[in-house]
Amino acid sequence: MRIEAIGCEPNLIKRFALENSTRLDVVRKHGAYDMARKAVTTMSPAAVIDEVKKSALRGRGGAGFPTGMKWGFVPKDSPKEKYLVINGDESEPGTFKDRYIYERDPHLLLEGCLISCYAIGARTCYIYSRGEYKYLIDILDRAIEEARAAGFIGEKLFGTDFSCEMHTTTGAGAYICGEETALLNSLEGLRGHPRMKPPFPAVSGLYGCPTVVNNVETIAAVPWIIEHGGDAYRALGTEKSGGTKMWSVSGHVKYPGVYELPMGYDNLEKFIMEDCGGIPNGRKLKAVIPGGSSVYIMPASDIIGKKVLMDYEGLVVAGSMVGSGGMIVMDDTVDIFESTKNLTEFYKHESCGWCTPCREGTDWLVKVFKRIANGDGRIEDAQLLLDICDNIEGKSFCPLGDAAAWPIQSAIKKFPEDFKKHLVPMLQQDAIAAD
Amino acid sequence: MNSEQPLHSTQFTPNNPLPQEGLMPDSIATFEPEIIREMDMHIAKFPVKRSALIPLMFIVQRERGGYLDPPGVAFLADKLGIRITDVWEVATFYSMINTEPVGKYHIQVCRTLSCKILGAGAITEHCTKRLGIKPGGTTEDGRFSLSEVECLGSCGTAPMLQIGFDYHENLTIEKLDGILDSLP
Numbered sequence: 001m002r003i004e005a006i007g008c009e010p011n012l013i014k015r016f017a018l019e020n021s022t023r024l025d026v027v028r029k030h031g032a033y034d035m036a037r038k039a040v041t042t043m044s045p046a047a048v049i050d051e052v053k054k055s056a057l058r059g060r061g062g063a064g065f066p067t068g069m070k071w072g073f074v075p076k077d078s079p080k081e082k083y084l085v086i087n088g089d090e091s092e093p094g095t096f097k098d099r100y101i102y103e104r105d106p107h108l109l110l111e112g113c114l115i116s117c118y119a120i121g122a123r124t125c126y127i128y129s130r131g132e133y134k135y136l137i138d139i140l141d142r143a144i145e146e147a148r149a150a151g152f153i154g155e156k157l158f159g160t161d162f163s164c165e166m167h168t169t170t171g172a173g174a175y176i177c178g179e180e181t182a183l184l185n186s187l188e189g190l191r192g193h194p195r196m197k198p199p200f201p202a203v204s205g206l207y208g209c210p211t212v213v214n215n216v217e218t219i220a221a222v223p224w225i226i227e228h229g230g231d232a233y234r235a236l237g238t239e240k241s242g243g244t245k246m247w248s249v250s251g252h253v254k255y256p257g258v259y260e261l262p263m264g265y266d267n268l269e270k271f272i273m274e275d276c277g278g279i280p281n282g283r284k285l286k287a288v289i290p291g292g293s294s295v296y297i298m299p300a301s302d303i304i305g306k307k308v309l310m311d312y313e314g315l316v317v318a319g320s321m322v323g324s325g326g327m328i329v330m331d332d333t334v335d336i337f338e339s340t341k342n343l344t345e346f347y348k349h350e351s352c353g354w355c356t357p358c359r360e361g362t363d364w365l366v367k368v369f370k371r372i373a374n375g376d377g378r379i380e381d382a383q384l385l386l387d388i389c390d391n392i393e394g395k396s397f398c399p400l401g402d403a404a405a406w407p408i409q410s411a412i413k414k415f416p417e418d419f420k421k422h423l424v425p426m427l428q429q430d431a432i433a434a435d
Numbered sequence: 436m437n438s439e440q441p442l443h444s445t446q447f448t449p450n451n452p453l454p455q456e457g458l459m460p461d462s463i464a465t466f467e468p469e470i471i472r473e474m475d476m477h478i479a480k481f482p483v484k485r486s487a488l489i490p491l492m493f494i495v496q497r498e499r500g501g502y503l504d505p506p507g508v509a510f511l512a513d514k515l516g517i518r519i520t521d522v523w524e525v526a527t528f529y530s531m532i533n534t535e536p537v538g539k540y541h542i543q544v545c546r547t548l549s550c551k552i553l554g555a556g557a558i559t560e561h562c563t564k565r566l567g568i569k570p571g572g573t574t575e576d577g578r579f580s581l582s583e584v585e586c587l588g589s590c591g592t593a594p595m596l597q598i599g600f601d602y603h604e605n606l607t608i609e610k611l612d613g614i615l616d617s618l619p
Binding site: 001081090091092093094095096099126130131132133134135167169170171172173174175186187188189190191192207248249250251252256257258289293326328330333334339342343346349350352 | 477480481482483485486487488489490492493515517524525528529530531532546547548549551552553584585586587588589590591592593597600601602605
């Protein structure tokens with residue numbers, strides 16, 4: 001598996017290759033915590049938020065919400081405690097980028113947390129990771145201990161009145177906890193059901209207090225922004241999508257891995273066919289899910305020769321989304337009916353059960369998929385699947401329902417043949433073959 | 436009702452239980468002082484004790500032979516000042532919290548898309564053949580449990596599985612045999 005930067009200097013991943021890069025004494029020699037010191041001792045919280053707004057940094061967890069704007073929603077005059085919560089749930093199929101930030105440069109994340117806490121006026125930061133990442137939480141716990149011993153976490157930091165505590169905590173195997181309000185419930189020791197919005201977490205989040213929830217990669221970008229300025233960060237990418245993004249590539253490519261690319265990288269075809277080494281075993285590219293399993297699937301014909309720009313706008317134009325940047329590449333051996341069934345089973349398993357459209361809808365979808373797979377497909381089943389999707393999309397309590405519907409809708413639209421061949425009853429297929 | 440009573444009334448205790456057949460603890464689990472210290476370290480992270488519920492469930496599960504049994508649940512309710520039903524409610528939501536006994540080695544094969552198209556099926560099949568159990572089963576000697584699980588965030592190194600908390604990636608059948616052979 002490769003970890004490298006293409007089309008830009010390594011920014012997020014610049015310390016990944018150092019020997020013992022999780023150790024504080026090693027990364028201190030490469031500037032770790034210098035930017036936290038700079039922010040806390042020379043900048044006002046408002047100035048930090050301004051730089052992040054200028055940077056056009058957008059949430060890297062999947063929604064792409066402008067980070068500076070999110071921070072700006074935190075009420076400054078609230079007498080309540082404020083919290084920063086880091087979303088390290090990373091359960092979107094195809095996504096494995098945050099994992100390598102934990103594994104290779106935990107102090108980068110901690111420094112980003114310090115600066116962000118300072119900006120929003122939080123004294124406490126919780127880093128919530130998926131339960132399966134226990135070995136990574138252990139790395140982070142050690143890093144927090146080191147940073148605390150060195151005076152980077154705790155009371156009166158950098159000779160100022162700014163104090164900041166950091167704690168790791170864990171989920172226990174629930175995709176829904178990547179949704180920010182479900183995460184907050186989980187963090188309060190409850191089932192991971194999403195909460196009604198509004199109020200948004202920035203106003204009423206953890207324990208009813210103003211809370212900012214940000215993805216690991218988003219926060220890891222903050223030290224760079226403080227070092228070089230928001231404008232410089234934006235200039236790495238495009239006007240609306242600033243900076244660089246980590247893409248995790250898996251499936252049928254020669255070199256799967258985590259790649260840091262500038263936003264607006266030109267283009268998706270070059271990235272898959274050249275940078276990732278193309279499709280192995282002499283097979284042909286069939287389909288790509290560019291941003292984690294929840295986004296629209298793209299057929300090869302929408303990529304090859306189409307100069308798809310890799311940023312929030314470019315992928316929307318091309319008919320999909322950046323999402324979490326978890327790219328799944330499929331060659332021509334994959335039956336898109338099968339791959340869509342696989343993802344639908346995922347959403348059925350992970351539906352939290354809170355709202356009816358998602359709970360019953362995903363269950364029904366799986367039943368239809370299983371019946372078709374057992375050879376009892378009917379020609380009207382494609383329409384049935386679309387009807388069920390229509391009754392989930394936009395009608396569920398949280399975006400998990402939409403995420404379950406989109407892969408099916410796009411797969412049926414873009415790969416009708418793969419569905420059709422399962423929908424003609426077997427007897428009829430035999431008759432066609434006999435002809 | 437006495438207004439001084441805390442909200443998380445302990446009215447549902449082993450002595451005054453809810454009539455939940457099969458789930459009612461007949462005793463409260465006890466732990467060594469060092470384990471209690473480990474738990475207190477988690478509780479100290481939060482202004483509200485209940486927030487430590489999931490981390491503590493992992494500890495109880497680890498110390499009670501791999502699953503959250505009724506005495507363990509009673510302990511957690513007591514420790515965090517919540518009801519026994521509150522603990523069950525959360526325990527049954529999260530797939531990593533076992534409410535039934537599991538084998539000493541819990542083999543969890545990722546079945547989601549990237550792993551699937553790179554051969555997760557063959558990995559599961561080999562485990563099934565070698566251990567003589569289907570996904571969801573446990574060997575008679577209690578040594579192995581086998582599960583198919585959803586994406587573990589290891590798609591770039593597919594196919595993969597987790598045994599307990601340990602990641603095993605870039606699997607082949609030979610590599611899998613080596614891993615299973617090396618388990619103590």
